[in-house]
Amino acid sequence: MSTLKERKGQPLLTVRDLDVTFTAGYGKDKVTVHAVKKASFEIKAGERVAIVGESGSGKSTTAHALIDLLPGSGKVTGGSIDFVNRELVGAKSKLIEEIRGAGIGLVPQDPMSNLNPVHKIGKQVEEAIAANVTKTGEKKLSKAELKKRAAVALENAGLKDAFDRLKQYPHEFSGGMRQRVLIAIALANNPNLLIADEPTSALDVTVQKVILDHLDTMVEELGTAVLFITHDLGLAAERSEKLIVMYKGEIVESGPSLEILKNPVHPYTKKLIAAAPSIAATRIQSVKEFHHAAKQGGGLHGSADRRENLVEVRNLTRVFDIRGKKEKLTAVDNVTFDVPTGKTTAIVGESGSGKSTVANMILGLLGITNGDIYYDGQNMKEFINKQDLAKKFRSHVQVVFQNPYGSLDPMFSIGRAIEEPLQIHKIGTKEEQRKRMLELLDMVELPASVATRYPNELSGGQRQRIAIARALTLNPEMIVLDEAVSALDVLVQQQILMLLNDLQAELGLTYLFITHDLAVVRLVADNTVVMENGKIVEAGDTETVFNNPVQAYTKNLLDAIPGRNVLG
Amino acid sequence: MLNYVLKRILQAIPVFIGSTLLIYALVFLMPGDPVRALFGDKPVSEATLTIIRTQYHLNEPFIIQYLYFLKGLFTFDLGVTFAGREIIDVIASVFPNTLMLGTLAFVFEVIIGVGLGIFVGLKRGSFADSFTMVSSLVLVSIPPLVLGYALQFLFGIQLKVLPVTVGTHMDFLHLLMPSFVLATVSIATIIRLTRASISDVRGADFVRTARAKGISEGLVIRRHIFRNSMIPVITYLGIDLVALFSGAILTEQIFNIQGVGNTLYKYILIGEAPAVVTIATLFLILYIVSNIVIDCLYAALDPRIRYGKEVA
Numbered sequence: 070m071s072t073l074k075e076r077k078g079q080p081l082l083t084v085r086d087l088d089v090t091f092t093a094g095y096g097k098d099k100v101t102v103h104a105v106k107k108a109s110f111e112i113k114a115g116e117r118v119a120i121v122g123e124s125g126s127g128k129s130t131t132a133h134a135l136i137d138l139l140p141g142s143g144k145v146t147g148g149s150i151d152f153v154n155r156e157l158v159g160a161k162s163k164l165i166e167e168i169r170g171a172g173i174g175l176v177p178q179d180p181m182s183n184l185n186p187v188h189k190i191g192k193q194v195e196e197a198i199a200a201n202v203t204k205t206g207e208k209k210l211s212k213a214e215l216k217k218r219a220a221v222a223l224e225n226a227g228l229k230d231a232f233d234r235l236k237q238y239p240h241e242f243s244g245g246m247r248q249r250v251l252i253a254i255a256l257a258n259n260p261n262l263l264i265a266d267e268p269t270s271a272l273d274v275t276v277q278k279v280i281l282d283h284l285d286t287m288v289e290e291l292g293t294a295v296l297f298i299t300h301d302l303g304l305a306a307e308r309s310e311k312l313i314v315m316y317k318g319e320i321v322e323s324g325p326s327l328e329i330l331k332n333p334v335h336p337y338t339k340k341l342i343a344a345a346p347s348i349a350a351t352r353i354q355s356v357k358e359f360h361h362a363a364k365q366g367g368g369l370h371g372s373a374d375r376r377e378n379l380v381e382v383r384n385l386t387r388v389f390d391i392r393g394k395k396e397k398l399t400a401v402d403n404v405t406f407d408v409p410t411g412k413t414t415a416i417v418g419e420s421g422s423g424k425s426t427v428a429n430m431i432l433g434l435l436g437i438t439n440g441d442i443y444y445d446g447q448n449m450k451e452f453i454n455k456q457d458l459a460k461k462f463r464s465h466v467q468v469v470f471q472n473p474y475g476s477l478d479p480m481f482s483i484g485r486a487i488e489e490p491l492q493i494h495k496i497g498t499k500e501e502q503r504k505r506m507l508e509l510l511d512m513v514e515l516p517a518s519v520a521t522r523y524p525n526e527l528s529g530g531q532r533q534r535i536a537i538a539r540a541l542t543l544n545p546e547m548i549v550l551d552e553a554v555s556a557l558d559v560l561v562q563q564q565i566l567m568l569l570n571d572l573q574a575e576l577g578l579t580y581l582f583i584t585h586d587l588a589v590v591r592l593v594a595d596n597t598v599v600m601e602n603g604k605i606v607e608a609g610d611t612e613t614v615f616n617n618p619v620q621a622y623t624k625n626l627l628d629a630i631p632g633r634n635v636l637g
Numbered sequence: 638m639l640n641y642v643l644k645r646i647l648q649a650i651p652v653f654i655g656s657t658l659l660i661y662a663l664v665f666l667m668p669g670d671p672v673r674a675l676f677g678d679k680p681v682s683e684a685t686l687t688i689i690r691t692q693y694h695l696n697e698p699f700i701i702q703y704l705y706f707l708k709g710l711f712t713f714d715l716g717v718t719f720a721g722r723e724i725i726d727v728i729a730s731v732f733p734n735t736l737m738l739g740t741l742a743f744v745f746e747v748i749i750g751v752g753l754g755i756f757v758g759l760k761r762g763s764f765a766d767s768f769t770m771v772s773s774l775v776l777v778s779i780p781p782l783v784l785g786y787a788l789q790f791l792f793g794i795q796l797k798v799l800p801v802t803v804g805t806h807m808d809f810l811h812l813l814m815p816s817f818v819l820a821t822v823s824i825a826t827i828i829r830l831t832r833a834s835i836s837d838v839r840g841a842d843f844v845r846t847a848r849a850k851g852i853s854e855g856l857v858i859r860r861h862i863f864r865n866s867m868i869p870v871i872t873y874l875g876i877d878l879v880a881l882f883s884g885a886i887l888t889e890q891i892f893n894i895q896g897v898g899n900t901l902y903k904y905i906l907i908g909e910a911p912a913v914v915t916i917a918t919l920f921l922i923l924y925i926v927s928n929i930v931i932d933c934l935y936a937a938l939d940p941r942i943r944y945g946k947e948v949a
Contacts, residue, residue, distance in 0.1 A: 177846050196856070
């Protein structure tokens with residue numbers, strides 16, 4: 070048998086006119102959805118290819134069709150998949166089982182749900198090895214040998230103390246560690262082709278980089294071909310030689326990565342490149358000098374002139390008790406920064422850095438252990454426990470959360486959801502409330518007909534617009550955006566960011582952006598605060614922080630943005 | 638794991654005390670004087686009443702009486718019925734019958750309910766699936782009363798293949814029909830629960846990952862689908878087992894089985910309060926014990942529970 074490296078450049082996988090359909094309903098109500106239409110592409114041994122597209126474009130479906138892992142009613146209805154001279158479309162399950170693992174490995178998307186919670190890590194790695202050794206004609210392995218191989222596989226994937234790790238359960242692992250386990254499983258049998266389905270999109274950006282770098286080294290050493298599935302154009306271009314762009318089930322463009330980035334032909338590709346936050350260079354041009362008096366009556370005191378800083382955070386600390394343990398967790402540690410009025414301030418950091426804790430304290434949703442928060446010059450401690458003042462404060466500061474699915478009541482029509490704040494604060498008559506609601510829908514560029522619909526009938530992007538409209542209902546001074554665009558596709562993300570930007574210029578809003586996505590920060594933030602382990606490691610205006618990062622941590626974060634250096 | 642089991646057992650103690658206290662309080666609050674009731678319409682001297690009251694600690698305060706009750710419970714001194722029979726003897730004579738009937742019914746539930754549930758869960762949307770769903774619905778819609786008599790008529794009287802009633806013949810053949818009737822109440826639920834659970838897990842990401850490893854479909858089902866989907870089923874089976882052991886009034890009546898259900902029904906009719914309380918306490922203990930067993934099974938099936946992590 071020739072090694073993978075020797076075969077480099079020879080055709081490995083040839084897909085011709087692949088059709089995949091999903092069906093829903095029975096009889097007359099049967100609906101057929103064409104998820105992949107006539108897709109053709111080729112992967113050579115040792116080559117790295119990426120399929121790029123937004124969710125619903127059919128990119129994951131294409132990948133899963135290759136190894137017959139289509140979910141639910143999904144079916145390959147036409148075309149051919151040739152893998153090293155073996156036809157996989159319509160193949161017997163025996164052949165498919167033989168190819169899986171040994172021929173084609175899969176690194177799935179979400180590390181949290183892809184390991185069986187009831188089995189030890191060791192068992193899950195070992196079964197992958199045990200199932201495949203006999204396929205290549207090797208003898209069955211003894212228990213001790215299996216264990217040893219599993220440990221080696223984990224070590225290769227970058228997990229230390231592999232032998233001890235084998236005895237642990239998935240819930241004892243972090244997301245990054247679990248993804249390493251999944252990579253170990255996929256590469257344990259040295260497959261010819263590795264399908265990496267959004268392998269790191271569920272992870273922090275720095276962990277993402279470490280894992281992808283490691284994966285790169287591994288496949289380089291083994292000579293494995295890689296099929297990347299991703300929505301992130303920057304990441305795709307950085308990690309693969311060839312790009313395949315999918316849109317609504319069709320391949321609209323394919324070719325060498327740099328070629329496509331520089332000279333996109335298809336309008337969708339052009340749009341995708343323009344929207345990719347990781348490639349775009351600077352902030353969305355905003356009307357930085359606005360002379361707009363946002364609110365009549367001004368802040369909490371009712372004074373008309375606006376302060377320079379709407380929020381001032383001073384030596385803020387928050388300590389949590391850990392159940393069953395004596396030591397305490399300091400989530401936020403002596404943090405001091407300002408949120409200038411009418412501008413966008415971003416707090417960035419990885420998960421666990423304390424950024425959301427800070428936001429929750431500023432919103433008055435979480436108690437303060439130590440330190441002070443001044444809103445419009447007034448110490449929060451003085452008003453947050455007084456009902457009428459707190460209520461007034463809440464009408465000044467609104468929040469948009471990450472998950473547009475979870476933050477709208479499914480039983481409330483859109484109109485009712487937007488009117489609710491007015492009802493709570495008893496503002497206006499029914500007629501006036503309705504008028505305001507329609508005005509807000511218009512403001513977030515949604516038709517008035519949306520008012521009578523329910524959240525489940527809308528797309529993620531539309532729901533996030535609703536969440537923004539609701540936040541605007543009471544004419545707030547400040548909106549806290551807690552990962553408000555992280556769950557959205559790039560194109561939708563860009564639209565929402567533009568909308569936020571326009572609203573800021575129009576209404577003079579102050580934004581506090583909480584995010585782990587530095588690419589987004591660069592697009593929208595005037596000032597950036599970088600947090601690590603509850604402390605601020607760097608703060609300043611966004612340009613300075615991005616162009617001349619002082620702290621190693623910030624540099625790491627910036628380096629980890631995928632695709633940053635592709636066009637450099 | 639040992640820690641977890643010990644913790645569960647310790648947690649059961651306050652539950653036991655709280656609920657026995659409640660049962661006892663209910664009896665204590667019952668109207669009427671049980672000692673006077675003993676004599677019916679016959680005249681009785683105050684002195685006799687006092688002697689009996691002292692004998693049964695009825696003149697002591699509530700909490701002391703409760704402690705005597707507990708003491709009796711732990712020393713198996715459960716007292717006597719009004720007719721003078723030792724309650725422990727009554728339980729010893731009828732409980733094994735219920736135990737046999739319940740065990741057999743439970744076996745039916747597991748074999749038919751879980752077995753079919755797994756089968757149709759894996760073949761969701763097929764003809765076998767629809768057929769099982771419809772027929773289990775039909776079966777559960779027939780009241781046990783009707784089903785019992787219908788089966789008696791068909792197999793016992795017309796075909797003469799099975800005995801019509803049980804009486805004192807507590808053997809497999811005699812118990813076959815009644816245990817099946819008893820099991821039908823839960824079988825449809827178990828089939829549905831197992832089916833839903835299996836098809837949920839079947840769509841889980843980790844099952845897809847297991848397939849992508851290249852392991853055989855049989856192994857995927859046994860190792861990844863089966864164990865994960867059994868957790869909700871086991872909860873239901875555990876609760877159901879207690880219900881089965883608590884006696885089946887209807888089934889025991891129809892087939893003339895001298896079980897706990899029949900006896901309890903009889904005692905309630907004649908107002909035999911002490912015996913009713915004792916039997917209720919027995920059920921309570923059964924319930925607590927089986928809950929501990931279910932919790933331990935959980936922990937054995939799902940390591941996240943063992944380590945006190947919440948299950949997502």
